[in-house]
Amino acid sequence: MTYGADDQLFELERLNGDESVPADPADSTQQRWWQKRATIGWIILAIAVAIPPFITNDLQLNRLSRLVVLALAVLGVNLLTGYTGLISLGHGVFVGVGAFAMANLIDTGLPLVLAGLGATVFTGVIGVILGLPALRVRGLYLALITFGFALGFPPLARRLGKLTGGVTGRNVSNDAFSPPSFLGLDDHVQIFRYGMCLVVVAIWFFIAHNLVNSRVGRAMRTVRDNEPAAATFGVNIPYIKAGAVGISTAMAGTAGVMQAILNPYVSHVDFDAFLSLRLYAAAVMGGLGALIGAVFGVAALILVPTLNDIAGLLDNDAIVFGAGLVIVTFLAPNGIAGVFQGKDDEAEGVSQR
């Protein structure tokens, strides 16, 4: 793509009514930084993530960390569904692939960081291979296929016993995940791991932020809004779609990697179809097409079970996610993020057939 074509894409996006693209980039600098709602939001978020280590015990913090890393899977769904228009009901599968890959790579004796990177890349590659039909199939059909993946993965993982531990699951030797001594956190391993999760999540959000604001991000949104027009403007559609699938599933893979680090025991039951559905519900409730939506989404993933435990009302909090998905679609088509950004117009379309 030449620079000129990119400029036209930018223009096309504005014509398609995407408010997030300012007419003149200089407009957004007119407010002082402390007057921007986004800045206040970031400060609140920073305070919110700093509180848990002080008010929870190790077990609770571990549970919380495992939910926090799911932000990456939600972000993956958001990137794919919200930005590229490819519905994914199967991201739980890639969390699972990442976790099992991590467990196996640890056993080979690789250093922690390398194993994590390896598992992430591996998951992305698997994602692209499984997503190849996505290059041909559009909209609803993709939702259908990915839902099939979500249902098919647990029995497959149960079957591949050598890699996954079969029915009982497998241990992850996570002795290596201790804080380096200079941090002085030797007695607070869980706090260190919680911090590590936050750092990893932040890195991926940074990458995603740069991605969606780049030329590739604009191409993704154009593919979502109007595929024939994107092709006319010279967007290489299969390339963009495959890339989005790869990045998005790699993110989910990292979520799996962190799960394996936090939980010394991974099993196929942790990655059933309901995880995928929950991730999708969280992404939609949080707000598709806005990165901050993934933060709101994962907040729902954390708060709903917690509040349900406290209230003791439901055996199964899926009801809340199901009802939430319906209610959000009615009241806030752009999710919680849309409410905060003052966007209450319609969610972006996915082509019908």
Place this chain on the structure above:
Amino acid sequence: MDLLLQRCFDGMFTGAIYASLAIAIVMIFRSTGLLNFAQGEMAMTSGYVALVLLTGSGATVSMFPVAGTGFASTWVPFHPWPTWLAILGACVFGAAVGALIERFIMRPLESKSTLSQVNVTIGLLILLNGLTLQIWGPFVRVFPSPFPNEIDDYALIGGARLRFTTIGVWVVLLVVIAALGMLLRYTKTGLAFRAITSNREAAALVGVPIGRTLTLGWAIAAAIGALSAALIGGAIVLEPLTMMKMLIYALAAATIGGLDSPLGAIVGGFIVGLTQALVPGYLGVPTELTLLPPLAAMVIALVVRPHGLFGTVPVSRV
């Protein structure tokens, strides 16, 4: 040879049930262009209602009591009902749920994007599954078969056993298709439904009551789905996950046949049923992975022929 025939019979049985749920999905897709992901769960809720209707108050099914039987014995006349009547009751319940969902959830979203509408059906899937789990628990229930289903209720054909339940399910499917076909062909409502399918705006212009007809369409689709849940419950078991797997098989069937073709749904159901019965046996796929062959068939069908065997290929305008 016996074994091949036997497997074909087994595949025909499940295939008929997949076909009926696929018809429900196709009906809604044809008229609204929407894939209803909640179709399976709507059916499952109806299946549990049938279970409540036919179980006496306080009785246990598969060792666990059924929630709601006490309520039913107080408020439902002549409770517990015989199996057939209970299934009919479940169909009526399913139809009511379908109509309510269309009227109060889907219609207000009519002008919204497809993504919003699909999100709502996914939300309903999660919600109904959660509710079923909450009310009736995660237990596996044996649902009584409406057909003679003793150990020796079969006809021996070419050395293979054709069970009466298989024949029964096919008869039910044929009756449903015939009734549906007659409804669409010979009644005014059917004409209205076909008019909406072929050109919605034009239908509205000539005075077809779009809303009422679509509500009825959803009701009929949901009733057919309820029937499929009761039939699969009679054949296998009823548990909260049953219909989620069923949904994938039915979606595979509808996709292979072409999402806007009722004939395709039946043929697709047949193909999925046979794939599921034959492939594991001959290719050595372990039985716990029976989900994979139909899934593979669906992916292949989508890649090779995205609009299915009998579907219409849409022409898109830039």
